[in-house]
Amino acid sequence: MxxxxxxxxxxxxxxxxxxxxxxxxxxxxxxxxxxxxxxxxxxxxxxxxxxxxxxxxxxxxxxxxxxxxxxxxxxxxxxxxxxxxxxxxxxxxxxxxxxxxxxxxxxxxxxxxxxxxxxxxxxxxSFVEVLYGKLGIDPIDGLTIIDAEDFASLPVDMPTGLVVTQVYNRQIASDAKLSLMEVLPDEYPVTYIHKLGMPDESIREIPLYELDRQPDIDYLTSLYIRPYPKKPEFDITPLQDIIKTLREPGGCPWDIAQTHESIRRNLIEETYEVLEAIDLEDYDLLCEELGDLLMQVVFHARMAEEAGEFSMQDVVEGVTEKLVRRHPHVFGDVQAADAGSALISWEAVKKEEKKDRKSLLDGVPKDLPALMAAQKLQGKAAKAGFDWEAPEPVWDKIHEELAELKEAVAEGDAGHIAEELGDVLFTIVNLARFLKADSEMALLGCNQKFRSRFSFVEQKVREQGGSWQDFTLAQLDEYWNEAKRQQGKPIQ
Missing domain, CATH: 3.40.1010.10 (Tetrapyrrole methylase, N-terminal domain)
Structure with a gap:
């Protein structure tokens, strides 16, 4: 041989x-x-x-x-x-x-x-040794070398510098450019290398999108692309580990003592703090409050895992599968031309999933805020056809309920008053539906407006150096009207 x-x-x-x-x-x-x-x-x-x-x-x-x-x-x-x-x-x-x-x-x-x-x-x-010296690269930091014909092996996150060899012609340069653009920004600077180590060598930095437009591409062409580490993927593990440590023996006594029931109120409070951050359009605060809310989710998942019920991974997989199921117009072959069609598709899938519900009103959590719950209950009834066809009868119903409330007040029966007041509020929520308004958000907005105007009145009282008892209601009302004027609200 x-x-x-x-x-x-x-x-x-x-x-x-x-x-x-x-x-x-x-x-x-x-x-x-x-x-x-x-x-x-x-x-x-x-x-x-x-x-x-x-x-x-x-x-x-x-x-x-x-x-x-x-x-x-x-x-x-x-x-x-x-x-x-x-x-x-x-x-x-x-x-x-x-x-x-x-x-x-x-x-x-x-x-x-x-x-x-x-x-x-x-x-x-090899040319790599020459490249080290010309570009000041230390290979101890890592270097990936691939043939221009072998981009299937291109790392997704580009953690090291990348050398692309044998960029023979314009077609190969074009293919290399398109492959690199799947990982890098179009304008990412790449080092174009021609005739490395020869008297007429050319080493120049160009934007990636111009790679196949170079006039001197031939068998002596190669590329160097500096590292482009991908941003770390989302990882909830650190938070899970902290909650696990807090709940384990030797952890925090308070955290160890908690149950789903004992911290249910915390979940509600954190939810409302997220809503407040949204209303304030304070995105730093929103980021913080979403973290607090996420912590509550992880806490409940950890307690469930300890009891052998489910894990955080089950939570993530469950909601992921649900989103895919309920978006057949995205992940399947159902067509949805607009938001309305998408909602109809969502509801159809949801109805199929909830076959075990005995009542049309099932699915409205009992702990929802009262106005929000009222609007959801009325919406479900309306889908079954139990609803007025126009807002005019709703106005009549409001007047009717107000009259009944006045009668209850005249009677002086506290229980009857509360009942009739509830009927008034429930009917007003019905009107909100017909007006395409969210009753919960409307009242939240009113609360915020009251808070702002009352804070203005408080400030005026402090500026005068007195106490609330030193001012007449008329004086305080004038401050209130001043606050309304500053908000651009006409005085009634």
């Missing part, structure tokens, strides 16, 4: 060829070059070195994968016929050289057989 010795032609300049490689090429009876398109090749010819090349294979191959495979197959076949070969590749045999990878695989597969081939790969200098 013959043998194959693989040597490197270095990154460009003749002086980068190692002495061992040069001596092997000088004494080789059968020297094969992967390609003659390399700056050192004319210098080999000048020094009387005879060689053959695989350039004709380039013209016949349908793509680079088949090209490299055919070259490796041919070299193995020649060696199996008894020929000793010196095979020279651009750069270093061990850096981004696909034919050498294939040769190693094939030689390993033949080991121990009668037709095995002895393969030796000599160390050589």
């Amino acid at each position: 013959g043998s194959i010795k693989v040597v490197g032609l270095g990154p460009g300049d003749f002086g980068y060829i190692t002495m061992e490689s040069w001596e092997l090429m000088q004494g080789a009876e059968n020297l094969y070059l992967r390609t003659a398109k390399h700056p050192t090749v004319p210098m080999l010819a000048e020094r009387g070195i005879s060689f053959a090349t695989y350039d004709s294979f380039y013209e016949e191959a349908e793509d680079f994968a088949h090209l490299y495979q055919r070259i490796a197959d041919d070299l193995i076949a020649k060696a199996q016929s008894g020929i000793d070969i010196v095979y020279a590749v651009p750069g270093s045999p061990m850096v981004a050289e696909k034919t050498v990878v294939l040769l190693r695989e094939k030689a390993a597969g033949l080991a121990g057989r009668a037709d095995e081939v002895k393969l030796d790969i000599l160390p050589g200098m």
